Amino acid sequence: MFNTHKSDKPKTLTGQRLRSYAFALLTRRDYSQAELIERLNRYAANPEEVNDLVAELAQQNYQSDQRVAELTLASQIRKGKGLQRIKQALKSKQLDAELITDELREVDWLEQAYQLKIKKFGQEIAKDPKVKAKQIRFLQYRGFDMDVILKAIARTSEEE
Structure with missing residues (x-):
């Protein structure tokens, strides 16, 4: 049409x-x-x-920036994206900065990074520096902050 x-x-x-x-x-x-x-x-x-x-x-709520932010956030988390990559996706939609901040505040980024690390590399904590570096690079690429990454790769399954 x-x-x-x-x-x-x-x-x-x-x-x-x-x-x-x-x-x-x-x-x-x-x-x-x-x-x-x-x-x-x-x-x-x-x-x-x-x-x-x-x-x-x-x-009239046919269009909602709030809904767009929530759907984008959920979609990006499902894809295993971290804080920085999700911020980028939300900003590309030209959403209000305050709305973006509110949406991102609700997420447990350490849990997201840890679950992604387990999915990709298993629960074992890497002792080998090369393996650690590979895990760090993987999570960095996904958009996680370094402090979250270091906690996630050092976390044991007992800490859950």
Whole structure:
């Protein structure tokens, strides 16, 4: 129905067609306000109308930055991502910094890092410096802070 790739076509969506396109986007996935405005402005004739529409959709809870933050956080944790990588993902969605901080405060990062370490390397605490370094690099790449990493790789199963 709608052309989803960039083209040289004139920006013509207004009124009900713009509203329909916004709903079509939101039925597929959740967008942050900034992402939705950006997507709609590709085809909208009037940027002011887009801003008003997105504000209205947010007020009616069809669009929610809070929901986007929660879903992104849950998805990133499922993928085994650490604090830094998740912050990056949330910032890329142009969410409010305070909202990001609130979402991240709830997570036990040490537990996340420890579970990931067990999944990849087992419960045994590495004595070999090369193995330790490999575990540290793995968790760093995933976005965990060094203090959390060092605690996670030194943690025993009795400490759970």
